[in-house]
Amino acid sequence: MNFDAIIIGAGQAGPSLAGRLTAAGWKVALVERKLFGGTCVNTGCMPTKTLVASAYAAHLARRAADYGVVLQGPVGVDMKAVKERQQTVVRNARGNVEKWLRGMKGLTVLEGHARLTSPTTVEVDGQVLEAPRIFLNVGGRANVPDMPGVNDVPYLTNVGMMQLDALPEHLVIVGGSYIGLEFAQMYRRFGAQVTVVEMGPRLIGREDPEVSDAVREILEAEGIAVRLNAECISFSPCDEGACVHVSCKEGEPAVKGSHVLLAVGRKPNTDDLGLEAAGVPVDKRGYVTVDETLRTNVPSIWAMGDCNGRGAFTHTAYNDFEIIAANLLDDDPRKVTDRLTAYALYTDPPLGRVGMTEAEIRASGRAALVGTRPMTRVGRAIEKGETQGFMKVLVDAESKQILGAAFLGTSGDEAIHGILDVMYAKAPYTVLQRTVPIHPTVSELIPTVLGELKPLD
Structure with missing residues (x-):
């Protein structure tokens, strides 16, 4: 044909x-x-x-x-x-x-x-x-790494998670990035015990440390256990269902769970x-x-x-x-x-991200300005009773163009688009700073953050 x-x-x-x-x-x-x-x-x-x-x-x-x-x-x-x-x-x-x-x-x-x-x-x-x-x-x-014992225990990927119609007693999630963290929070809120096992020193390692730390605090506050620096992950059967050996520097050397979710990339x-x-x-x-x-x-x-x-x-x-x-x-x-890098992490509150991280800007050697604001100082967040997180915007000190932003907070995945649009327009941040946004919204604080920029040390 x-x-x-x-x-x-x-x-x-x-x-x-x-x-x-x-x-x-x-x-x-x-x-x-x-x-x-x-x-x-x-x-x-x-x-x-x-x-x-x-x-x-x-x-x-x-x-x-x-x-x-x-x-x-x-x-x-x-x-x-x-x-x-x-x-x-x-x-x-x-x-x-x-x-x-x-x-x-x-x-x-x-x-x-x-x-x-x-x-x-x-x-x-x-x-x-x-x-x-x-x-x-x-x-x-879903990627299934050849970790020791992985084929000796039943495990789930994002595909299998869609078929669950009963609550796991203890869901152990291997992988502390976007997919793993979304499942961690949702299943904790459904009522399961949840442990996240991450090989690296912090969650969502591609983000700046304060973002990773804030997300971890949010999850731990809801009762999610986080095991970092799990450099020697392996699996074996146990009475509970599956034993995930983590070999962390702190805590018990193994986590016993009824279900295991592999969330280690695609x-x-x-x-x-x-x-x-x-x-x-x-x-x-x-x-x-x-x-x-x-x-x-x-x-x-x-x-x-x-x-x-x-x-x-x-x-x-x-x-x-x-x-x-x-x-x-x-x-x-x-x-x-x-194309600009832009994405969201759909935990609650969500993380909206666009452009360069602070670490990437520092590595580039360029002079930059930074503005931040905690969600505790955002009226909309206070009114909703959802004040976790912060807003952060990074600007090139010479061109005045926005280099990147991270909004971790209520409606952060939507508010970030105001930044994204200006970046695609290649306009200086002052254009956005001088807008008159609607009150009360999360986006209304973007001009305020831009008006309080300071040199990135």
């Missing part, structure tokens, strides 16, 4: 690209081997944030008296109902993606495992497809894609090597989303689609290096 383009994978970037290409009159084939919508829809963003919402509701209910609200009896959590709620969100989103694709004029949808057989051909369960352009959107999966789904047959290289971690326009060394093949190593988020995958479509269809030379 001959097409103008073949798209492998129906994650965040693939369906949107199919929509643009077919609208331009191209004859397109899209191949999906498992679930339409990819990680975000099925086992990532949408179901986990649905669980976060349920956990927040439970947490707020327990705090009802703080707001003058009286509840009768203890707050309970029906885990079967919690699971059904998140699965309903997943089914609806996945169904909408599939319905959209199957109804798309000019698009042929195939289900099966696609493998490249040349730079212009793809085999799907014995059927050969051919096109002058091939787009890879195969995503990634790996790309490129190992069974036939890339070698097409002459497409991968790096040492298995990511497809691409240039600034997301094209591989083979002119007929592009890679989008998690499999290209240029971003690990739904929003970066969607931007990959936009970059490719702009270059192919709009004569608009967009490139991935135009």
